[in-house]
Amino acid sequence: MPDRLILLRPDDWHIHLRDGAALSRTVTDAARTFGRAIVMPNLVPAVRNASEAGAYWQRIQAARPADSRFEPLMTLYLTDETSPEDIRTAKAQGFVHAAKLYPAGATTNSDAGVTRIDNIFPTLEAMAEAGLPLLVHGEVTHSEVDVFDREKRFIDENLVRIIEHFPTLKVVFEHITTRDAVQFVETSSSNVGATITAHHLLYNRNHMLVGGIRPHFYCLPILKRKTHQEALLDAATGGNTKFFLGTDSAPHARHAKEAACGCAGCYTAYAAIELYAEAFEQRSALDRLEAFASHHGADFYGIPRNTDHITLTREEWTAPACMTFGEHTLVPLRAGEKLRWRLLEEKM
Ligand SMILES: NC(=O)N[C@@H](CC(=O)O)C(=O)O
Ligand SMILES: [Zn+2]
Ligand SMILES: [Zn+2]
Numbered sequence: 001m002p003d004r005l006i007l008l009r010p011d012d013w014h015i016h017l018r019d020g021a022a023l024s025r026t027v028t029d030a031a032r033t034f035g036r037a038i039v040m041p042n043l044v045p046a047v048r049n050a051s052e053a054g055a056y057w058q059r060i061q062a063a064r065p066a067d068s069r070f071e072p073l074m075t076l077y078l079t080d081e082t083s084p085e086d087i088r089t090a091k092a093q094g095f096v097h098a099a100k101l102y103p104a105g106a107t108t109n110s111d112a113g114v115t116r117i118d119n120i121f122p123t124l125e126a127m128a129e130a131g132l133p134l135l136v137h138g139e140v141t142h143s144e145v146d147v148f149d150r151e152k153r154f155i156d157e158n159l160v161r162i163i164e165h166f167p168t169l170k171v172v173f174e175h176i177t178t179r180d181a182v183q184f185v186e187t188s189s190s191n192v193g194a195t196i197t198a199h200h201l202l203y204n205r206n207h208m209l210v211g212g213i214r215p216h217f218y219c220l221p222i223l224k225r226k227t228h229q230e231a232l233l234d235a236a237t238g239g240n241t242k243f244f245l246g247t248d249s250a251p252h253a254r255h256a257k258e259a260a261c262g263c264a265g266c267y268t269a270y271a272a273i274e275l276y277a278e279a280f281e282q283r284s285a286l287d288r289l290e291a292f293a294s295h296h297g298a299d300f301y302g303i304p305r306n307t308d309h310i311t312l313t314r315e316e317w318t319a320p321a322c323m324t325f326g327e328h329t330l331v332p333l334r335a336g337e338k339l340r341w342r343l344l345e346e347k348m
Contacts, residue, residue: 003314005286005341009306010273010293012037014135014174014195014246016265017072019043019056021326023063026251029269031070033343035306038135038246039072041100042109046077050090057095073097075135079112080119084126091130097301098133098172099123103154105141107220108250108264117158124166133170133301134162138181139221148205151221152180163188170300175200175248177221179231185242186235193300195246196236198275199266199333204229215257216331219250220264236292237285244297247272253328267332271319275334277312277341311344 012034017026030037039060041047047056053074060072076082076090076099090096101120102113114120127134139150140157163171173185173194185194199219204226208217217223235243249272250265257263268275273293280289298305321336322329 001281001284001314002286005277005289005312006309007273007290007312008294009033009035009308009310010245011035011297011306012247012249012269012272013172013244013297013301014038014040014197014248015269016040016042016248016250017060018251019059022251023060025323025325025330026249026269027060027063027070027072028065030249030272031064031068033269033273033310034070035308036071036073036303038098039074041075041077042102042107044109046079046109046112047075048077048079048082048112049086050076050093050096053090053096054093075100077102077112078114078120078123080115082120082123084122087123087126087130087132091132096132097303098135099127100135100137100174102137103139103141103158106137106139106150108252110137117162121165124162124169128166128169131170131302133172135172135174136162137220138173138176147222148224151176151178155180155184159184163192167191172246172300174246175221176232176235177224178228182231182235186240190242193242193244193296194235195248195297196232196243197246197248197266198268198272198279199223199248200229200232201236201279202275215259215262216266216333216335218257218262218264219248219266222264233279233283237280237283237288239288239291241291241296241299243292244300245272245276245293246297251325251330253325254322254331255328257331267323267330270323270332271334271339273310273312274339274341274343278339281340312341313344314340315342316340317342
């Protein structure tokens with residue numbers, strides 16, 4: 001087992017940076033590791049068009065540490081009203097790299113999302129033509145469907161149909177959590193990829209529910225049983241270029257998580273690559289981490305890989321118990337517990 005890992009600088013293909021005072025926390029944490037990040041558009045109000053994405057891009061740029069070259073890659077939030085023209089305008093700007101499908105009601109700030117997939121078919125057509133990838137939060141929202149089955153049902157009811165209708169559309173199945181999703185991506189065309197979070201690789205629903213309910217493990221899609229966790233580990237460490245890093249780091253203030261009706265989302269950006277290294281080490285697959293973290297995503301999106309490097313050392317440290325988050329407090333995943341890898345200075 002190596003004690004030191006030098007990796008081409010990774011990118012995060014799925015992150016929530018939030019807005020306002022939160023940006024100094026989230027952007028600083030992401031920029032320490034990642035060259036670029038696909039920035040989720042689920043603000044309130046949502047980022048629905050090129051001009052809103054441009055304004056958000058500027059707020060993120062302004063929150064970067066002084067010497068940072070971190071580059072936010074912006075996305076649009078699809079609604080029933082998003083037009084093909086919105087897509088063409090966004091693509092022409094250059095800083096919009098994808099559009100995100102949130103089924104209405106599926107997750108945090110998804111109320112403005114799409115109510116029926118058919119409503120956005122003309123928009124998806126325009127995305128396929130423009131070469132703008134579709135990012136999907138893949139869960140159905142029908143109240144009768146068990147929360148643990150919602151990803152599988154989304155594949156069967158929606159994803160299969162989208163992919164059949166638009167074979168040239170690039171689709172990223174975000175934060176996959178099941179064996180079903182892994183198999184679906186593996187057997188689909190090369191236009192279909194998936195992001196996998198560190199928390200879905202490291203944890204399963206027992207970690208969230210046995211011995212007391214732990215709100216900081218609550219995210220969507222919800223952690224599944226161990227067999228699904230194993231399938232995700234197989235996928236991430238297996239070398240298949242369709243799977244790549246997307247933290248889904250999704251901060252909520254402590255009071256919003258530790259509540260009778262707590263928000264969904266785990267904060268991992270402060271130690272993202274360190275957590276992934278742990279997961280890969282469990283599978284004796286540290287030699288596969290660089291491709292998953294730094295090659296596959298850029299290649300899928302068709303943008304150049306980074307050229308500088310980061311260094312990880314095997315060195316135990318303790319995660320902070322809490323962090324400043326605007327005027328609030330944030331409890332990160334692993335708060336107060338040990339981490340096995342530490343990020344060192346960058347190497348040009
Ligand atoms: N993953 C989560 O549990 N929450 C995300 C939304 C999302 O990615 O679904 C958030 O914005 O808080
Ligand atoms: Zn999501
Ligand atoms: Zn997310």
